[in-house]
Amino acid sequence: MPDQPTQAVQDYLKAIHVRGGASGFVEPNKIVDELGVKAPSVTGMLKRLSDAGWIEYAPGKGARLSATGLAEALRVIRRHRLVELFLAQVLKLDWSEVDAEAEALEHAISPRLEQAIADYLGEPHEDPHGHPIPSRTGELKARNLQRLSECRAGQTVIVREAQDDNPDRLRHWRKQGLTPGARVHILTYQELDDLFEVEVDGTLVRLGSEGLAGLRGELVTADAAG
Numbered sequence: 001m002p003d004q005p006t007q008a009v010q011d012y013l014k015a016i017h018v019r020g021g022a023s024g025f026v027e028p029n030k031i032v033d034e035l036g037v038k039a040p041s042v043t044g045m046l047k048r049l050s051d052a053g054w055i056e057y058a059p060g061k062g063a064r065l066s067a068t069g070l071a072e073a074l075r076v077i078r079r080h081r082l083v084e085l086f087l088a089q090v091l092k093l094d095w096s097e098v099d100a101e102a103e104a105l106e107h108a109i110s111p112r113l114e115q116a117i118a119d120y121l122g123e124p125h126e127d128p129h130g131h132p133i134p135s136r137t138g139e140l141k142a143r144n145l146q147r148l149s150e151c152r153a154g155q156t157v158i159v160r161e162a163q164d165d166n167p168d169r170l171r172h173w174r175k176q177g178l179t180p181g182a183r184v185h186i187l188t189y190q191e192l193d194d195l196f197e198v199e200v201d202g203t204l205v206r207l208g209s210e211g212l213a214g215l216r217g218e219l220v221t222a223d224a225a226g
Contacts, residue, residue: 005054007107010076011035012045013054016063017073025061071138078134080106081127082117084164088128089121095128095162095179096170129170130161130180145216148184149209156185156220163214176205178215 005013015034019026028042035042050057054069065073083102087093093101109117118124118136125141126132134140145160159182162173173179177200185199194208 005072008045009049009052009054010072010107012049013065013069013073014076014080016055016065017070017077021055021063021065022070022073023064025056025058025064027062031063074134074138074140076106077140078136079109079114081131081133082114082121082124083109084127084129085121085124085133086117094171095164095174096167098128099164100167126180127164129164130159131164143218146219147213148215148217149212151184151186151212151219153186153188156183157217158183158220159215159217161216166214169214172211173215176207177201177203178205178212183220184217 012031012035015031016026019030019034028039028046031042031046032039046055046057046063049055049063049069053066054072055063055065057063080102083105084098087098087101088095115136123136124133132141132143143160146157148157148159151157159178159180162170162178162180164170178184183201187197187199187204189196194210196207196209196212198205198207
């Protein structure tokens with residue numbers, strides 16, 4: 001059984017999970033990008049995590065969470081997303097501010113306080129950006145979502161998740177109405193100019209694929225649209 005995880009261990013486990021380490025191996029360079037650290041330090045840390053039983057590590061392939069590592073990653077993700085929602089709903093912070101604050105607080109709150117927050121919020125299923133919150137027992141709802149930047153003319157999608165690591169972009173999406181629950185109809189896509197014309201809940205918006213990058217949603221079928 002691994003020792004109690006340090007903050008650094010928790011950060012690595014969460015980063016590996018975010019990059020798909022619950023079901024497959026994550027290359028070290030992707031962990032470098034996720035955490036913004038230097039490659040040599042990642043390699044050394046992955047070896048230590050492997051020795052401690054948090055992950056499986058294979059040089060050339062990368063890291064995959066062990067059962068113990070997955071459980072800890074989900075606990076950290078649960079705390080983070082609960083804190084985000086508490087800050088947004090109760091303290092009325094803007095959704096562009098809560099990720100950075102939750103990043104610091106996720107390591108400081110106790111399991112008792114975590115559950116008190118969850119009880120106060122009614123055991124919520126999603127954070128302010130639409131990301132699913134793991135349950136108290138560690139279940140995380142799987143989703144099959146489409147990147148809006150990969151949609152094309154004629155498709156309609158309901159926004160479900162917004163990537164939360166860029167405050168400026170989150171504020172921009174808020175102004176355009178591109179928040180979870182928004183109904184987006186792709187009117188046109190001009191490939192040469194990389195320009196989308198989309199209708200967001202009845203309002204025309206023009207933006208490039210980079211402006212949609214980080215938004216994911218649920219495609220509306222023809223039957224549902226009708």
